[in-house]
Amino acid sequence: MxxxxxxxxxxxxxxxxxxxxxxxxxxxxxxxxxxxxxxxxxxxxxxxxxxxxxxxxxxxxxxxxxxxxxxxxxxxxxxxxxxxxxxxxxxxxxxxxxxxxxxGKAATLAELWCGALAQQNSGAVVVLGTAVGGGIVLNRQLIYGSHQQAGEFSFMQSDPGTTMQSTFGDQSSAVQMIKAAAQKLDLVDETNGLQVFQAINAHDSRVWPLFKQFCRSVALMIHNVQTIIDGDCYVIGGGISAQPIVGATINAEFDQLRQDNAVFAATLSRPKIVTSQFHxxxxxxxxxxxxxxxxxxxxxxxxxxxxxxxxx
Structure with a gap:
């Protein structure tokens, strides 16, 4: 063997x-x-x-x-x-x-091989962690790009600013979201994701707006990528993807984004957004x-x- x-x-x-x-x-x-x-x-x-x-x-x-x-x-x-x-x-x-x-590309290959992209033609994996990693699949091929830089979602700008604070890598950082939520909860350990998600699952008013904005940022990033690759499915990875509320809220924010702009919903097909089984x-x-x-x-x-x- x-x-x-x-x-x-x-x-x-x-x-x-x-x-x-x-x-x-x-x-x-x-x-x-x-x-x-x-x-x-x-x-x-x-x-x-x-x-x-x-x-x-x-x-x-x-x-x-x-x-x-x-x-x-x-x-x-x-x-x-x-x-x-x-x-x-x-x-x-x-x-x-x-x-x-x-x-990020390894995580994408896992989904393409035997995960959520195994039955899909095109899509992407979005790994939420310290920043945002991932990869793009088109016609069942992982895309590397001319400089092996395709799928570096962290460097996408979320507004016209030029600092790292204006990138999706900052605004969609799971680590930063957990830290900010822990501070609002006055936790001694600012990395205690378990306690943070207990509050999030309870819709605690101290952290729910922050978490909702985080999911909105991820949804907007997926929307932007979708306008370019026209994928079938997006897979949310990273440790926090094990929390069901993460995938559910990103989907809800993605739908709200489309409702807020009727042209989006009328023009662009909605891809599936699922969480990784591998975490x-x-x-x-x-x-x-x-x-x-x-x-x-x-x-x-x-x-x-x-x-x-x-x-x-």
Missing amino acids: KKILVFDIGGTNLKYTIMTPQRALLVKGSVATPTAGLPQFIAMLQKIIGQYAQEIAGIAISLPGQVDLLTQQVHFGGTLPFLDGVNFAEQLQTTLPIALEND NDANLYGALYHFIMAYDKEEQNVQTTTNKRVSN
């Missing part, structure tokens, strides 16, 4: 699993992401790889930053700037095949799928046949 070691590298946690191409999850673990610098970070990866080196056939990695698909080199590093310019094959010093993918594990599944497409020809043929059946 072929086994792949899959990493999901985040700014806070470094998650890893051993999975088969058939998506069987055999091992799952998580450690704090070393943020002091590249040597400590690589040492942690090598330690985990060393534990499973004798039983794995390859390594799949989801991470922040742009990935050069030809050289497997990372550009910029998102929340981990020391990753800029890193070539993982060289740094890890392993003969095992390695496949890297940007985290925080989407990047792991997407990184695995990317590895399969890069290296596993036998499994790739199975997936290609499945995709043709869907598109037909």
Whole structure:
């Protein structure tokens, strides 16, 4: 049985699993992401790889930053700037095949492979976290763009301003929304999403307007993307997508947006807006799928046949 070691590298946690191409999850673990610098970070990866080196056939990695698909080199590093310019094959010093993918695009591949986009022709994944990541699918193909920057929703401007505060990455930040709500609730821990959502689910007047505006911002962003790609379905990802009220309120705000402008409703078809079934594990599944497409020809043929059946 072929086994792949899959990493999901985040700014806070470094998650890893051993999975088969058939998506069987055999091992799952998580450690704090070393943020002091590249040597400590690589040492942690090598330690985990060393534990499973004798039983794995390859390594799949989801991470922040742009990935050069030809050289497997990372550009910029998102929340981990020391990753800029890193070539993982060289740094890890392993003969095992390695496949890297940007985290937002990995989440999109997971949905395209076996999630909410598996039966759709076109759409997008919107990952709500510190900022807004994601990816665009057209005709069942993940769109990378000329510079691997397609789907960088965070940098879309929500008004004519030129600061980061005027971008959807700021106004649709789940982390910032949780922090602002926690402050209004006078919580000691401003990252306590559980308590914040208890108040949101109760429609607490201290936080409900803030949450509603957050969902309105996400709905407006989806509307703007829809005018360009004409997608069938948008998938809301990220940890907060596990809260049913998130998807419900984004849908309600999207409908209100269309009601507020009759031309929108009369001209533009309404796409489906659903929440991810993977939540925080989407990047792991997407990184695995990317590895399969890069290296596993036998499994790739199975997936290609499945995709043709869907598109037909």
